[in-house]
Amino acid sequence: MIRKNDEYIGVITDMGSEGEGVLKFDNLVVFLPFGLVGEKVRYKILKVSSKFAYGKILEVLTPAENRIRPKCAVFEKCGGCQLQHLRYQNQLKLKEENIEKCFSKIADLKVEVKPAVKSGLEFGYRNKLQLPVGIVNGKTEIGFYAENSHRIIPIDDCPINPDWTKTIISCFKKYILDFNIVGYDEITHSGDLREITVKEIEGNLIITLVVLDKKPKGIDSLIEILSSKLKGEFSLYINYNSKKSNVIYGNDFELVYGKPHYIAEAFGIKYKIGVRSFMQVNNDVCLKLYSTVRDLVDADLHTTVVDAYSGAGLMTALLSVKAKNAYGIEIIEEAVKNANELALINGLSDKIVNYCGKCEDILPNLIKEERAKGSKLCLVLDPPRKGCDLTVIDSIIKSGIEKIVYVSCKPSTLARDIGLLVGSLKCEDGQIRKVKDYTPRYELTCVKPFDMFPQTKHIETVVCLTRK
Ligand SMILES: C[S@@+](CC[C@H](N)C(=O)[O-])C[C@H]1O[C@@H](n2cnc3c(N)ncnc32)[C@H](O)[C@@H]1O
Known part of the structure; x- marks a missing residue:
């Protein structure tokens, strides 16, 4: 009988709707994230229920032909991407089959x-970014959440976002250090900074700092740091969100620098994007x-x-x-x-x-x-x-x-x-x-x-x- 913490060897026969590898063993469907069809893998069982089991691949013994090296240093840790290890053409096929x-x-x-x-772009395509700021091992860190959790995985860059991501993260790291800014702690519901969000509109950025209820110190210096490093125009908003909730923004936005919105054009139509507008x-x-x-x-x-x-x-x-x-x-x-x-x-x-x-x-x-x-x-x-x-x-x-x-x-x-x-x-x-x-x-x-x-x-x- 399949047991939690035991290790097994098996061949992945299918893909699940979340992009994970799937195999059948002991009358159970076993989900193995980051596995690909045809791969022989050594895995450890993490959780067993009446019909399903969930495991972690410890070693890919025979890799699939369409497996490639992921670009990102924190792939498999961060919850943002699930398919960087699969050739792009096969990612498309997988998604068609899933539908x-x-x-x-x-x-x-x-x-x-x-x-x-x-x-058109397989990487660097995203025009918006959302970075939680929290405490990791006693230190304020900027990152992404691990899959299905609120555990922050610290990052310096993200390959599915454009070049400005690296610049934004390094500017905020400097600001956090210079002003001893404390990241948000969900348990004590305290800290100076909860999230950083960014939207790109035709090369210009709308940056928002989500805080609890106080404007953080050193905002003028942050504007100087950002101005010296960013290429295009940018706006800086503070959003006040004192609620204990997963909803990112509170109702109150304060524009502290730049224009309130930007105008872009598509199909000959001019359109305005503000801090709360939805963007594909x-x-x-x-x-x-x-x-x-x-x-x-x-x-x-x-x-x-x-x-x-x-x-x-x-x-x-x-x-x-x-x-x-x-x-x-x-x-x-x-x-x-x-x-x-x-x-x-x-x-x-x-x-x-x-x-x-x-x-x-x-x-x-x-x-x-x-x-x-x-x-x-x-x-x-x-x-x-x-x-x-x-x-x-x-x-x-x-x-x-x-x-x-x-x-x-x-x-x-x-x-x-x-x-x-x-x-x-x-x-x-x-x-x-x-x-x-x-x-x-x-x-x-x-x-x-x-x-x-x-x-x-x-x-x-x-x-x-x-x-x-
Ligand atoms: C996937 S977006 C699509 C937006 C738009 N069609 C576009 O392409 O930019 C969904 C939109 O629905 C809005 N929305 C969510 N729930 C809604 C509801 N119950 N009634 C009306 N709009 C809603 C959201 O604010 C968001 O702007």
Whole structure:
């Protein structure tokens, strides 16, 4: 019988949804992070449950052909990347297969997944960075969290982020030393600095220091250090967050240096990014994804587009150009303000209405009203990882909208929501169940992955549904 702490040798036969190697032993499915199919490995069991076991690879005895040397010094320790040891082409294949498996296992749907759209950059592609600051062995350290934990792995650089990452980290290390800044301690809920976040907008950076309730000392010197080392323009915000929670930002932002926001341009549309606006993390893939969404929506001057979960409104504006009109729905007030301004500066104000609030509250009525007017509707959904609320799904089903384009950053919640929309799944008493005999409400005309997050297990997917 398989036992915790015992060591075994086995051959990996499959890959799990989190990018880990999988093998079967003793009637259990054993998950082995950083293992690849075909590899013979020596591993140690860390945890056993009734159906599964979790282990750690101690030695790869026969490496797979597609195994490569990871670029990062803390790969396998830091929780950011899961696939740096796998050749990029194989990462794409793995993600395509994972989407197919999710649809099949979760929603009983056989789908044809198109080849994943590659990222132009396999490394250095991220335009945003989030660095927790804490105490490691009695010393203030900047780093990333280890997988599924709040243990900080100190870093000096990160290869999936651009060159400015190294500069930012070294500037903050100097500042921390010079002013004896104390990192946040979760247990005592104390310290001077909780997180550093950075957003890059066309070479300019918005840097935010998340603190408990006091502005840290030496901010003027920090600005000097950053000014002497950074190439582009930058802004510095302090965010006050005194809550014991995993939510990064509190409500209160104070701009201490630079511009409050920056203007960027894509598809000939100017857009504004502020400290709280949502940004897709990979510019190159974001543009490829938006143009695919635009082609799938295929709006004409009779089409009304509803862009649900619309962020700072770039996609809404892009979709409105060829349409009769467009609506955006977004929960974050600042993003909605930016979206309104975006419409204004691009001369699209008469075509776009941006609602601020929850899709679950706004979408059902909006669809009803547009249906009553007889509008030709196309709905774009781009929810966060948890997917759409059931009220949203219900209102879409009742409305019988002809075309839906769903953009998702999590294949499992995507499969669930598509199953509910198509009819292979239904929700009864709060439980989601598979339906055996059903007449599909929608046909899946496109399932296309976009590799927004190379080296990680994550993938963005665009699905187009047309009414049967
Ligand atoms: C994945 S992002 C997509 C943003 C946008 N479509 C884009 O491409 O930049 C999801 C957005 O949904 C917003 N959001 C989250 N929950 C929401 C809700 N219940 N109702 C409306 N918006 C929500 C988030 O603030 C975020 O801007």
